[in-house]
Each structure stands twice: as structure tokens, then as C-alpha cells.
């Protein structure tokens with residue numbers, strides 16, 4: 001059995017580890033990925049939060065039917081499940097349906113020619129909008145994801161900043177059933193029953209696999225092909241990231257307070273080492289896809305209704321790609337689909353079809369907010385897989401993809417999904433660090449003062465009826481903030497007081513110096529002035 005760093009006793013030991021490679025990566029360690037993320041994360045934050053291009057996503061969120069049979073009733077009645085739609089007047093004109101409506105019969109090659117032949121095109125919104133929408137790409141055979149066509153009238157614009165990924169309350173049995181269906185796609189139809197992951201996943205009635213089952217999964221995964229393992233790890237990594245987000249942005253339903261829930265994270269992710277590994281694996285895979293954009297960036301259009309913003313987004317993406325490029329490649333796509341060409345091509349086709357089914361399953365997710373982020377992230381991973389397996393590596397002289405590869409073309413929604421998915425996973429890694437800090441804080445030995453405070457808290461909670469507990473919790477939180485601010489303010493006041501007091505204490509010696517000492521500048525000045533006015537020889 002493979003020894004991994006995760007098996008050590010301390011559940012957080014993995015974080016700085018630079019010795020043990022994460023399975024199926026190219027020598028990526030938790031520590032190396034954490035270092036890289038520290039550089040990449042601020043760039044992603046800037047790109048996703050400060051540019052309209054990356055912020056607005058157009059998708060068919062409400063009008064696509066679920067193609068699969070779902071027996072369970074959906075239940076996601078909370079407000080947290082809702083998605084706030086962006087009014088079209090608030091998105092740049094270039095992307096409005098008015099502009100999109102003019103694009104009937106549009107051919108991407110034609111628009112490319114227009115842009116290339118006429119530099120002044122940047123001032124012309126109509127022409128640019130044509131270059132912005134590469135919807136009719138001739139790439140259906142190479143797609144790993146069903147992407148909503150932005151020209152569909154059922155599509156809406158959503159600002160991703162207005163709809164953060166967070167806890168919604170969407171849960172079993174419906175949500176768990178979707179995960180089961182997603183994981184069922186991990187196996188090719190011809191798989192032998194001995195490596196039948198679905199039956200392992202769902203042993204018992206929707207029961208989570210016990211630890212022994214997880215060990216069994218690890219053993220069985222060793223029998224899978226590289227491609228099957230990568231497929232599974234991408235999905236499991238995405239699942240871990242979704243769990244990390246919902247546990248970090250968690251709603252405590254009894255108090256109504258949003259905040260990180262350490263137990264939730266420990267239960268869903270940290271206590272399952274393999275899920276954590278898969279999160280870092282999936283991040284490595286996305287980073288490699290981003291890195292592979294190097295050399296292809298000039299073929300992409302970051303269209304905007306101002307040439308300035310187009311250039312700004314392009315520069316920021318280039319900065320991101322260059323930064324990733326400075327680090328080693330932690331995922332090596334060349335070890336996949338590299339056997340007998342005919343067999344590899346058939347395997348790749350199967351891989352694509354299974355991933356497309358996963359993306360179609362997102363239309364069955366029974367909570368709007370979860371569906372939104374599920375669709376973005378499957379599109380993001382689908383785009384990464386397309387870049388990895390269908391696009392030539394321009395930095396590699398002996399290009400093994402040469403004969404089958406095609407020049408990179410990406411739709412706006414694919415670029416937005418890729419960058420935002422990378423950002424999701426990057427944030428998950430930051431959240432893990434924050435969860436660790438929280439863990440340390442909670443497990444530090446209690447000070448005397450805190451002990452007294454905690455026993456007072458327990459005493460109050462014991463005697464106050466339960467119905468008032470949410471108000472108590474809120475009052476406690478406000479009091480804590482007030483207490484914190486009070487001490488900060490007091491510190492400033494004390495600093496001032498110390499300064500004034502020390503000045504007063506210096507006063508007697510100052511008076512002595514200025515009025516009575518032989519070096520007093522004042523007395524010496526006065527005596528010198530008097531001396532000059534007295535006729536010489538008059539004094540003895």
C-alpha cells in the first residue's frame with residue numbers, strides 16, 4: 001500500500017510538506033502548491049473581482065431540462081439557493097442581447113479578418129461584438145463539456161460577485177444522488193465489475209463509504225488506467241473544493257450568523273486524505289492548462305467595448321500565465337492517451353463523452369446557486385481538458401499532438417469559466433490555511449481569563465431559555481467586537497497619556513535648566529544683553 005504524508009497523526013501536517021508527491025501529479029507536493037498559490041492567488045483575485053469580463057457569466061440557468069431520471073424530490077427552499085440575475089443594462093453594451101441579436105449568420109473567421117485588417121475596429125462596437133462571440137466554433141468533436149450557447153434566448157447574465165459560492169442547505173438525498181451519478185461516469189462502459197467504483201461509492205443506502213471502503217477504493221484505483229484515475233480525481237477535487245467553500249462560507253442556521261465551520265470542513269474533507277490530495281491534484285491540472293495558454297494568448301479575444309479594457313484583461317491574463325510558467329509543471333498531460341494511436345483516440349473519445357455527461361448532469365442540480373457554480377466549474381475543467389489534450393504545446397519542439405491538434409479557439413464563456421474555476425480552487429487552498437489557523441486558535445491552552453469567560457458563558461446559556469440563545473450569540477458577537485475595539489482605542493489613549501505624563505515629569509528639570517542653571521540660554525542671553533548696554537569700565 002502506498003505510504004502518503006496524509007497518514008501521519010497530525011491532520012494538518014500535509015500543509016508544508018515538500019517531500020511526498022501527490023499521486024498522479026508530476027512531483028507536486030502540498031508545500032510546493034501552497035507556495036505557488038501564494039503568488040497566483042492575488043492575481044486571480046484581481047482578475048475575477050476587478051474586471052467586468054471575468055465577472056459576468058452568461059448561461060442558461062433556468063430553461064434547460066434535466067435529461068436524466070431523478071426520483072427524489074428536490075428541496076432547496078432557502079434564500080441562499082437563489083441566484084441574483086444581472087439586468088442587461090448593467091452589463092457592457094457589447095454583450096447585451098441587442099448586440100448578440102445582430103450576430104445571426106456570423107462566422108468567427110470573418111470577424112477575425114475584420115479585426116486583423118482594420119485596427120480602428122476597436123472603436124466600432126458592432127464589429128467587435130462579432131469578434132467577441134466565437135459561438136459557432138467548429139469544435140464539437142473536441143469539446144469536453146456542453147457549453148450553453150450565449151445566443152440562446154434562455155440565457156441570462158449573472159454577476160459572479162453578487163452570487164458567491166457558499167452554503168445553501170442543498171443536501172441529501174437529491175444532492176448526494178447527483179454526486180453518485182457524477183461518479184458513475186468515472187468508469188468506461190466496458191469496465192470489469194472488479195473495479196466497479198459506483199457500487200463501492202453507494203454501498204448501503206446512500207451511505208458514505210466507511211474508512212475500510214476508502215482503503216478499498218485506493219487499492220482498486222491502482223488497477224485503473226491513468227486516464228480513469230485523472231477523470232475521477234478531477235471530479236473528486238472539484239467536489240472537495242465545493243465542500244471547502246460551503247464549509248468556509250457557512251450559515252449557522254440556529255444563530256443566523258455566516259462564518260467558517262471548522263467541523264464541517266474536517267468532516268467533509270480533512271478527515272479523508274484522498275479528497276484533500278484530489279483537490280491539490282485538480283488545482284495542478286488547471287494550472288498546467290493555464291500554463292499551456294503560453295504562446296496561444298494572441299489568438300484569444302478579451303473583447304470589451306473599450307480597447308483599453310480589452311488590453312487590460314489581456315495583460316492581467318498574461319501576467320497570470322507568466323507567473324505560472326515560472327514554476328515547474330506539476331501535471332504532465334503527455335503521459336495520458338499515449339499508447340497505440342487508434343486505442344488512445346478511442347479512449348479520448350470516451351473520456352470526452354463521459355465528461356460531457358457530467359456537464360449535462362449540472363442541469364439536474366436542484367439548487368440554483370449550486371447549479372450556477374456547478375456549471376461554471378464543469379465548464380472550467382472541460383476547457384482545461386480541451387487545452388491539455390487537444391491543443392499543441394508550443395513550448396515543446398517535438399510536439400506529439402501535432403498531427404491531431406488544432407489551433408486554440410475559446411468562447412468567452414470558456415475563458416471566464418477557466419479563470420473562475422482556477423480562482424475557486426486557489427481560494428479553497430487559502431481557506432484550508434485559514435481553517436488551520438482557526439484550529440490552532442481553538443486548540444491553544446486556555447488562559448485564566450478565557451477560562452473564567454467561558455464558564456460565565458456556559459452558566460448564562462444554562463439558565464437562559466433556548467429560544468433566546470440566537471440573540472445571546474449575536475449579543476456575544478457584538479460584545480466581542482466592542483471589547484476588541486475598546487482595547488484598541490484604550491491602547492491609543494494610553495499612549496497619549498504616557499506621552500503627556502512624561503512631559504510633565506520633565507518639567508521641573510526644564511524649569512531648572514531654563515531659569516536657574518548657569519547654562520540657561522535665556523539667562524545667558526539676558527545677561528549678555530544687559531552687559532552690552534552698560535558702559536565699559538563701569539562694572540568692576
Ligand SMILES: Cc1cc2nc3c(=O)[nH]c(=O)nc-3n(C[C@H](O)[C@H](O)[C@H](O)COP(=O)(O)OP(=O)(O)OC[C@H]3O[C@@H](n4cnc5c(N)ncnc54)[C@H](O)[C@@H]3O)c2cc1C
Pocket residue numbers: 165166167168169170171172175176178179201206207208209235236237239240242243246268275362365369370371373374
Ligand atoms: C454540482 C453540485 C454543486 C453543489 N454546490 C453546493 C453549494 O454551492 N453549496 C451547498 O451548500 N451545497 C452544494 N451542493 C451540495 C453539497 O455538495 C453536498 O451534497 C451536501 O452538502 C451534502 O453533503 P454530504 O456531506 O451529505 O455528502 P456529499 O457532499 O453529498 O457527498 C456524497 C458522498 O460522496 C462521497 N464524497 C464526498 N466528498 C467526496 C470527494 N471530495 N471525493 C470523493 N467522494 C466524495 C462521500 O461518500 C459522500 O457520502 C452541491 C451539490 C452538487 C451535486
